[in-house]
Amino acid sequence: MSEFNWKRIVIKVGSALIAPNKSGCSSHYLLSIAQFIVRCRSKGIEVVLVSSGSVAAGAHLFDDIDNVPIATKKAMAAAGQTEMMATWDKLFDFPSAQVLLTHADLRNRDRYVSVKETIATLLSNGILPIINENDTVTTDKLKVGDNDNLSAMVAAAADANALIICSDIDGLYDKNPHLHEDAKLISWVSKIDASIYSMAGGATSSVGTGGMRTKIEAAEKATSNGIDTFIINGFTELSFNMLLQGKNPGTHFQPFEQPMQENVHWMTHTSKAQGELVVEGDFNETLNEGVEGLTADEIVEVNGDFAVGDTILVRRDDGTKLVKAEANYSSCLLSFLTRHSEHSRYNEYMQKTGPIISEKNLAVLEEK
């Protein structure tokens, strides 16, 4: 088999590889990952690293380790992040850069483009970006929540050809092998559907977040962007040697032959809806006229608290998701206008101000 023809890859490393047993960082498993990164770079493949492990690395500095409140986890992340970066840095003789992100940095288009540019600039200067979620400042509303999904968003932002998720297990099995002795490894996934999701269970180690489900979500995001995705066992050097020979050491998810357009992919998989409009009528016909077709009298509900420029979901009242788009009106103003849609002066106002949703990064979901 010939080598993979990659120009740029993202490698995601789980907590168990960095800080096994929550007793501080260890370079034991990182050596072969670092060697792989060095060999990729020497072949001209640019590498972005998404590294978990700040919470697990910082835990040993605290009195209580298990079942701690969120504030303590955030403090662990702050303390562990420096130790984690220092551990990686020792393994490379080229510079690395810390990039800490929250979902708020990715779901806003301008901030997302800024992150894209920073990653591209680091890479063109030979610097290894090491990315993690900024756990210390996140809240439920602001976070991605797991580094599997974060790594897929980063792979899209970095225009990567491949996403390699290094875990504590050989890949995706048809059921959790820690719980079922007869579980079988799935080496090739051509399409991610409900049957693939049904195989995934949660994390069973004390340091992992999300288990297999978030890895499949990440694979779905990445493959729809045309990115080759692998889940591999990061504990063993063999995985990396196989990848360098163009062989699959774990589970390989087939990328879409026709990836989504970049901004539509961002809207579908990275941006998160801050609110929603419930509409009635034939939305298919409505959109035939373009976004101008959506008028206030078709909106039966405005849900959530969103501002101009936030992403919103347009759906039917039976739950069918129609489109994700940028709101051109705040939820507050839109609620008022839809309640008064029979008044011609408000309709005139809306005609002057422009369509309810923007067509800039619009993503059509299940059906129009």
Ligand SMILES: Nc1ncnc2c1ncn2[C@@H]1O[C@H](COP(=O)(O)OP(=O)(O)O)[C@@H](O)[C@H]1O
């Ligand atoms: N179908 C499955 N195949 C493989 N692992 C599974 C499956 N379902 C659940 N798991 C669990 O997911 C774990 C890997 O996820 P996680 O602990 O979050 O690791 P990481 O820290 O690498 O992200 C495995 O060790 C296993 O316990």
Ligand SMILES: N[C@@H](CCC(=O)OP(=O)(O)O)C(=O)O
């Ligand atoms: N951002 C967190 C990692 C969250 C996470 O997804 O962990 P993992 O499942 O081990 O990849 C940290 O650095 O501890």
